[in-house]
Amino acid sequence: MSFPRFPGLLILILTVALIAVNAPVSRADITIAADARTNYVITLPSEPTAPQQTAAKELQKYLAQATGAELPIRSETQVSKNAPQIVVGASDRMGELAPDADVSSLQPDGIIMKTVGKNLILAGDPPRGTLYAVFTFLEEHVGVRWWTSEATFVPEKPTLSVGSLDVKYAPPFIQRSAFYREPIHNPIFAAHLKLNGHHQNVPAEYGGHRRILGFVHTFNRLLPPDKYYDEHPEWYSLIDGKRVRNEQLCLSNDAMREELTKKALAQIRQNPNAGMISISQNDRPCGACQCEECKAIREKYGGEYSGDLIWFINKVAEDIKKEFPHTMVETLAYHYTRTPPENITPRDNVVVRLCSIECSFLQPLGTSEENKSFREDIEGWSDIAPNLFVWNYVTNFHNYILPHPNMRVLAPNIRFFADNSVVALFEQGDSYTTVGDFVRLRAWLLSHLMWDPSQDAEALVREYVNGYYGDAAPYLLEYLELIHDAAEESDVYLRCYMPDTSSWLPPEDVHRATRLFTKALNAVKDDPELHRRVRRAKMPLDNVWLKRYKSLEIASKQSGREFPGPKDPAEAAKEFIRLSEEFNNKYYGEGRPFQDYERRLREKYIRSAGPPPEKCKDLPEDRWVEFQDAFFGMARSRWGRTVDDPRASDGKAARMPATHHEWAVQCHLSDDLTLNNPWHCYVVARCDVKKNAGGDVMTMGIYDLRNSKGITSRSVKMEAAKGPEYKVFDLGTHDIHGGCYVWVAPRKRPDEVEGVYVDRIFLIREEKGQE
Numbered sequence: 001m002s003f004p005r006f007p008g009l010l011i012l013i014l015t016v017a018l019i020a021v022n023a024p025v026s027r028a029d030i031t032i033a034a035d036a037r038t039n040y041v042i043t044l045p046s047e048p049t050a051p052q053q054t055a056a057k058e059l060q061k062y063l064a065q066a067t068g069a070e071l072p073i074r075s076e077t078q079v080s081k082n083a084p085q086i087v088v089g090a091s092d093r094m095g096e097l098a099p100d101a102d103v104s105s106l107q108p109d110g111i112i113m114k115t116v117g118k119n120l121i122l123a124g125d126p127p128r129g130t131l132y133a134v135f136t137f138l139e140e141h142v143g144v145r146w147w148t149s150e151a152t153f154v155p156e157k158p159t160l161s162v163g164s165l166d167v168k169y170a171p172p173f174i175q176r177s178a179f180y181r182e183p184i185h186n187p188i189f190a191a192h193l194k195l196n197g198h199h200q201n202v203p204a205e206y207g208g209h210r211r212i213l214g215f216v217h218t219f220n221r222l223l224p225p226d227k228y229y230d231e232h233p234e235w236y237s238l239i240d241g242k243r244v245r246n247e248q249l250c251l252s253n254d255a256m257r258e259e260l261t262k263k264a265l266a267q268i269r270q271n272p273n274a275g276m277i278s279i280s281q282n283d284r285p286c287g288a289c290q291c292e293e294c295k296a297i298r299e300k301y302g303g304e305y306s307g308d309l310i311w312f313i314n315k316v317a318e319d320i321k322k323e324f325p326h327t328m329v330e331t332l333a334y335h336y337t338r339t340p341p342e343n344i345t346p347r348d349n350v351v352v353r354l355c356s357i358e359c360s361f362l363q364p365l366g367t368s369e370e371n372k373s374f375r376e377d378i379e380g381w382s383d384i385a386p387n388l389f390v391w392n393y394v395t396n397f398h399n400y401i402l403p404h405p406n407m408r409v410l411a412p413n414i415r416f417f418a419d420n421s422v423v424a425l426f427e428q429g430d431s432y433t434t435v436g437d438f439v440r441l442r443a444w445l446l447s448h449l450m451w452d453p454s455q456d457a458e459a460l461v462r463e464y465v466n467g468y469y470g471d472a473a474p475y476l477l478e479y480l481e482l483i484h485d486a487a488e489e490s491d492v493y494l495r496c497y498m499p500d501t502s503s504w505l506p507p508e509d510v511h512r513a514t515r516l517f518t519k520a521l522n523a524v525k526d527d528p529e530l531h532r533r534v535r536r537a538k539m540p541l542d543n544v545w546l547k548r549y550k551s552l553e554i555a556s557k558q559s560g561r562e563f564p565g566p567k568d569p570a571e572a573a574k575e576f577i578r579l580s581e582e583f584n585n586k587y588y589g590e591g592r593p594f595q596d597y598e599r600r601l602r603e604k605y606i607r608s609a610g611p612p613p614e615k616c617k618d619l620p621e622d623r624w625v626e627f628q629d630a631f632f633g634m635a636r637s638r639w640g641r642t643v644d645d646p647r648a649s650d651g652k653a654a655r656m657p658a659t660h661h662e663w664a665v666q667c668h669l670s671d672d673l674t675l676n677n678p679w680h681c682y683v684v685a686r687c688d689v690k691k692n693a694g695g696d697v698m699t700m701g702i703y704d705l706r707n708s709k710g711i712t713s714r715s716v717k718m719e720a721a722k723g724p725e726y727k728v729f730d731l732g733t734h735d736i737h738g739g740c741y742v743w744v745a746p747r748k749r750p751d752e753v754e755g756v757y758v759d760r761i762f763l764i765r766e767e768k769g770q771e
């Protein structure tokens with residue numbers, strides 16, 4: 001894959017490391033096992049901690065699997081100084097053998113891997129460092145790979161030799177979170193990946209993890225207005241002359257700060273090992289206090305609204321530090337507090353959290369024009385703040401089960417964070433699904449890069465795909481390259497909410513991708529487990545077909561190319577639903593049950609579609625496309641929903657009550673249709689009336705989101721729409737693209753109109769050359 005290239009020095013370091021792993025026996029300093037026999041002992045401190053004991057057991061287990069030899073685990077009091085040994089954890093023995101190996105000089109989670117004579121020392125910063133030293137040794141020098149919670153690779157090495165080692169290392173991020181299902185639901189796997197973030201739930205014997213007390217948006221949870229507002233309205237924001245309970249706090253109020261600090265300290269006392277507490281604004285667009293005192297602080301420290309926030313947080317953090325010197329106080333630079341302040345810097349125990357939600361994830365954050373605004377924020381904060389925390393988005397929240405071509409920026413973005421004072425990183429991936437876009441590869445890749453951002457991401461991807469997918473690897477690597485090339489070619493602004501793939505993955509690339517997966521499946525057809533892994537990895541591509549079937553079919557017919565998509569979309573939808581169940585998948589988006597998506601697929605493909613529109617029945621199939629109500633998005637459920645209607649072409653219609661005038665029915669079109677512009681657009685609708693009063697009953701039109709402008713709109717008279725029979729309304733002929741949607745809205749006439757019903761929307765392609 002064409003990942004960004006590395007500086008020469010890093011490649012050199014990597015090459016040296018590889019040589020060390022594969023070094024011939026003659027050059028090795030120590031031989032831990034020879035022909036499945038060993039005279040080595042694993043030496044623990046006389047009073048080992050739980051994570052040190054786990055580290056020794058893990059080392060024993062994987063060395064036994066690799067070499068066939070089991071190293072006994074002994075206390076340092078039982079092992080002679082002269083015996084060949086692997087010293088696990090800082091101990092007197094470590095001091096005797098290597099007086100300069102000092103774990104107290106390590107940064108958080110830091111490790112020491114060092115050979116001394118014929119001995120090996122694996123130790124680290126407590127509580128996790130010793131485990132991380134063992135895991136790093138097993139990965140880099142034995143060749144163990146933890147691909148998933150269930151798939152571990154241990155090489156056979158009856159003779160295991162290790163070259164001279166003198167490694168002292170600590171990761172740039174003290175808190176590392178990869179928000180994926182595998183490491184969240186399997187805490188020991190998370191420990192193997194050296195993840196230690198809030199959600200990773202690593203048990204204490206595996207070193208535990210860092211928590212963020214309160215997690216985020218905690219102002220109102222620390223000082224609930226229901227409890228405090230009546231007595232202390234002055235603790236809450238003054239807005240337009242009034243104290244408001246549900247916006248933010250009046251940060252200049254000393255009594256408020258005292259009470260908030262008291263509550264925060266009580267929380268930390270209950271969880272003294274958490275490591276971080278969130279003291280952060282409520283999730284509101286603004287709501288900053290407008291009182292004279294707050295304004296005066298704000299004027300002094302600038303930053304629009306961040307000056308008074310940092311002034312306040314510094315004071316809270318100063319008080320927390322007196323009792324808990326190692327607990328970090330987290331706050332947000334978000335919405336109205338994004339711009340960094342002036343004349344004030346966050347204290348050393350304050351962490352400022354930024355999030356990248358509005359960025360494009362195709363182009364790197366650190367260099368691209370698209371992400372200039374976020375980059376300026378983070379660089380501005382980095383200039384003044386000792387510690388930043390980034391909440392980064394690495395999936396498509398609209399629908400997890402779609403290709404999301406952001407893999408090439410993962411490593412450059414992590415390096416950009418490391419270069420800009422970021423000490424805690426939350427990579428928010430598809431935590432809910434088991435069948436997202438290469439989710440296992442992503443969790444593994446991100447974990448490795450967060451541990452050591454200088455690693456070669458391209459090499460890591462290749463290694464994973466080869467290791468986890470076996471003989472299918474060449475095709476899958478080509479597939480990954482193909483979809484990333486396609487996205488780069490399109491130069492799409494890749495948000496973390498993308499409704500479909502038509503804006504960046506053209507039909508011919510969907511075809512290529514499909515052929516590559518066919519080859520990949522064929523390459524592993526005799527290995528049921530590998531076949532299962534590849535089949536699961538193909539589900540996002542299956543979903544591309546299900547989301548774009550009709551328009552891809554038309555594009556294919558137009559181009560005269562062979563059609564590699566499923567012959568029968570209903571069968572494809574059934575298979576997709578079956579596979580989701582087989583792979584124990586419960587969600588298609590964050591908090592969005594797969595059942596909801598399944599219902600839409602069933603309505604779209606499996607339920608009988610009804611006869612074609614009268615205007616289309618004599619046209620060839622590739623001249624028209626229809627969108628039944630199952631395709632519509634409803635802007636709000638209370639504005640409309642799908643109901644049974646025997647007069648509708650498929651027995652169902654979208655019904656909107658005449659109690660509002662919102663564009664509730666929205667039918668988003670696809671970029672696949674642009675090839676065949678222009679299209680003549682029609683809406684099939686009707687209304688039930690209570691009182692035959694005439695006048696307008698509904699409006700409809702086409703809106704262009706990309707250019708923020710209406711393309712067309714019209715209103716419909718009661719006379720033309722009333723009654724049980726559906727009528728066809730003409731929206732005219734237009735050039736459309738994937739940013740367009742057709743909308744329909746009722747008029748607000750609750751006394752005269754019972755409801756407005758939309759059966760379907762259809763488009764007829766104008767013949768080329770036709771006037």
Ligand SMILES: [Zn+2]
Binds near residue numbers: 289291293
């Ligand atoms: Zn105030």
